[in-house]
Structure formats: C-alpha cells, structure tokens
Amino acid sequence: MIQAQEIEIKQKGYVEILIDPTLDLFEEIKKIKKQKNAVVLAHYYQESDIQDIAEYIGDSLGLAREAQKTDAEIIVFAGVHFMAETAKILNPSRKILLPDLNAGCSLSDSCPPALFKKFKEKHSDHLIISYINCSAEIKALSDVICTSSNAKKIVESFPKEQPLIFAPDKNLGAYINKITGRSMLLWNGTCMVHEIFSLEKISKLKTRYPTAKLIAHPECEEKILSIADMVGSTTELLKFSQSDSGGTYIVATESGILHQMIKNSPQKTFIPAPPNNSCACNDCPHMKLNTLEKIYTCLVNEKPEILMEETIRVAAKKPIERMLEISNQAGV
C-alpha cells in the first residue's frame, strides 16, 4: 500500500483516493486538523475555498513567519513548492505537506543551481540577494533572501558601494533598482503570470473606467509598473484596496487575491487586469493545482511530505534568518 502510494506521488505529485461525494469536505478537514494538530497555511493566490479553511492566509513573508512560529505538528502548505520548502527550512521538526508536489514556480525554475553557481563565481565580488521564489539550493548560495514586501529595505541594508546580484526576478530587481537608485546585476527570470499583462488592454480599461486605479505587483513588467497608481506585495495591495478612498481597482496580479479584496471591501469594484492572451483569468497554474480534495487527502495520508538534505537546509536557513532579522528591525 505504502509502496503503491509512493509510486503514485512520484507520477502524479499527489495521492489520489476515492472521496465519498457526500462528505462535507469543510467539516472533514476541520475535524482531521483537530485530531492531528495540523494547520493549513495558505497564500492569497489559492482558490477561495482553500483560503476559507486556512488558519492563516498571507503573502510570502507572512507565511514564512507563521511557519517559523507555529507549534502545530503538521503544516499543510497551500501554496507552491518553494514556500513549503521555506517552511521546512525554518521549522524542520514539523511535518510539512504540500497537497501537490507539482506545484512549482516559473521564477524558481528560471534559476537552475548549476548555472547560478557559475554566475556567482564569475561575479565573486558581488553579494547575493535572492527573492524567496527560488529553490533551497539557490537560497543556500545566497547572502540574504527577500520577499516583495521587504525587498527595498533588504537592498537598502547594504552600503551603496557594495556590488549586488539580485535573482531570480528581473522585473522586481529592476523595480527595486529604480526606487533605490541602485544598479544591481539582475538574473534573467520572470513570473509567467505577471509578465503577460497587456498594456494596451489595461489602457483601454482605464479609458472605460477613468476613476479606476491600477494596482500592480512588482513582478509585473516595467511598462505596467510605470503606469500603476500603486505597486506592492499581495499584502500591500490588499491593505491599499481597503484603506484607499477610491471605488474601482484594476488588479495586476494573480486572481486569487480578489477573494480577500472583495470580502474586505464588498462595496468596491475589482477588475482583474487583462493579460496578453485570450484567457482572462490571471490564474497561476502552479498555485491552482491545489484543491480542497487534495488538502483532504494529504491530511489523511500525511503525504506528499517536503523532505530535504540537512546540509542544504542549514545553508538555506542562514540567509532566510538574515532576512527576517533585517525585516523585523525595519518594522516590515
């Protein structure tokens, strides 16, 4: 049985079991979490039902902090692989489950460790700041990690004369270069969701809704960020949508965040920014691999579990802890 499960996880990335269609998954998940002392930590890009059953919903920084401090035995990470890996790095005594192991990230994939190691060797006088959207191996090669919430503060914690490499997101790196006046060397990676927003379609929307504000995640391209009314991490975009006096927002990030925006400000209108293709959904195909059914089966089976080599974990922990330290000091 165990063997068959392992084969299935390797092939599919998750365990498939027949679920009684009459089961109330919301109730079952609640029950099993209590029995097993488990929590669900979810990113804002998860589907609405998953956000609704989570103990904590947040951005990458909030999720890392939450994973570090939880005393639950089991953490079900409703997000993507690098996020669950970060939780394991910070809290190795906990069982970290990812409902579908195939939930990767195009940014993380754009930075293969062997190539990055060569790049690092070529620029040995540079220190390395890596965006948290990267593998444990890349983290282990970095001096400090950052998220979109604290990237500016992390960069500014280095003296201006210090040569820096920023990896793997070239859009976030270019944005931080612009707002800090730095000239960090950028790795050529992008997010498949944020790089396809259409300037032309957004401009048309702005004409149609002249009072609408464009709010954008810094993983978007420069042409989108340069016309945005506000640029920020998912948490910052959400907070802005609550506190701002406007009524209509064009949201240039993954569609999952709209669930919290609408929940918190039901009187306001949120329009997903249109991408350059025929799909109008802005879904991250990796984030959306997680489903309520997979959360249930992974809680039942306690698999798929995130495991990693201890040497990589220890090396990757240092730059993440440095990030948390700088971030706490800066009040982010």
Ligand code: 13P
């Ligand atoms: P934040 O939620 O930290 O802004 O990150 C967005 C993202 O792309 C996560 O994959």
Ligand code: SF4
């Ligand atoms: Fe990666 Fe982009 Fe998906 Fe975030 S939205 S997980 S950066 S591919």
